[in-house]
Amino acid sequence: AQTVTQSQPEMSVQEAETVTLSCTYDTSESDYYLFWYKQPPSRQMILVIRQEAYKQQNATENRFSVNFQKAAKSFSLKISDSQLGDAAMYFCAYTTQGGSEKLVFGKGTKLTVNP
Amino acid sequence: DGGITQSPKYLFRKEGQNVTLSCEQNLNHDAMYWYRQDPGQGLRLIYYSQIVNDFQKGDIAEGYSVSREKKESFPLTVTSAQKNPTAFYLCASSPHGRGVYEQYFGPGTRLTVT
Numbered sequence: 001a002q003t004v005t006q007s008q009p010e011m012s013v014q015e016a017e018t019v020t021l022s023c024t025y026d027t028s029e030s031d032y033y034l035f036w037y038k039q040p041p042s043r044q045m046i047l048v049i050r051q052e053a054y055k056q057q058n059a060t061e062n063r064f065s066v067n068f069q070k071a072a073k074s075f076s077l078k079i080s081d082s083q084l085g086d087a088a089m090y091f092c093a094y095t096t097q098g099g100s101e102k103l104v105f106g107k108g109t110k111l112t113v114n115p
Numbered sequence: 116d117g118g119i120t121q122s123p124k125y126l127f128r129k130e131g132q133n134v135t136l137s138c139e140q141n142l143n144h145d146a147m148y149w150y151r152q153d154p155g156q157g158l159r160l161i162y163y164s165q166i167v168n169d170f171q172k173g174d175i176a177e178g179y180s181v182s183r184e185k186k187e188s189f190p191l192t193v194t195s196a197q198k199n200p201t202a203f204y205l206c207a208s209s210p211h212g213r214g215v216y217e218q219y220f221g222p223g224t225r226l227t228v229t
Contacts, residue, residue, distance in 0.1 A: 009155075091157055102148075102163060103160070
């Protein structure tokens with residue numbers, strides 16, 4: 001069964017600094033997709049970034065970037081120039097191509113941004 | 116605006132009563148999903164549907180039921196058989212089969228059963 005592990009229940013960062021959130025996953029599939037979702041206090045789940053496993057280039061979205069290490073099954077999220085609005089729960093998620101496209105989520109990392 | 120709506124935002128029920136949570140989307144997405152979120156847990160899949168009139172159990176389907184009579188609607192019923200129904204429930208949708216695999220989420224419903 002596929003599993004997603006986020007080993008950091010909580011992280012904190014100073015405003016304007018950089019922070020990296022870790023995620024590892026376990027799968028026997030070769031084609032799959034990885035995502036980072038943000039859940040602020042409003043509890044609305046917001047897609048931050050996605051990565052296709054067949055792409056070697058790491059995805060970037062403005063201040064958010066990933067370090068995708070396929071062989072190590074690692075998918076970390078880097079937030080640069082952290083802002084107060086980045087404070088939220090961050091969930092790593094995985095799905096396979098085709099099939100049901102069910103998302104498998106990690107348990108989340110709570111990010112605090114200190115002014 | 117296109118999006119996913121869930122109603123109500125907060126729902127209170129007495130133990131032993133069935134309750135139905137609403138989920139509607141106007142994104143023209145084929146697939147819809149129901150997740151449950153508990154404190155300290157990620158999201159866990161309850162049921163999902165890829166097309167109208169078809170749905171499959173997720174990882175924690177016991178005590179829940181769904182229907183998919185219309186493409187835009189995927190209501191979830193929490194039955195009295197669900198042993199611990201108090202939780203935050205999230206509905207999501209995705210354009211299944213079009214090479215896009217991320218899911219888009221509604222604002223959620225907080226269900227409290229006493």
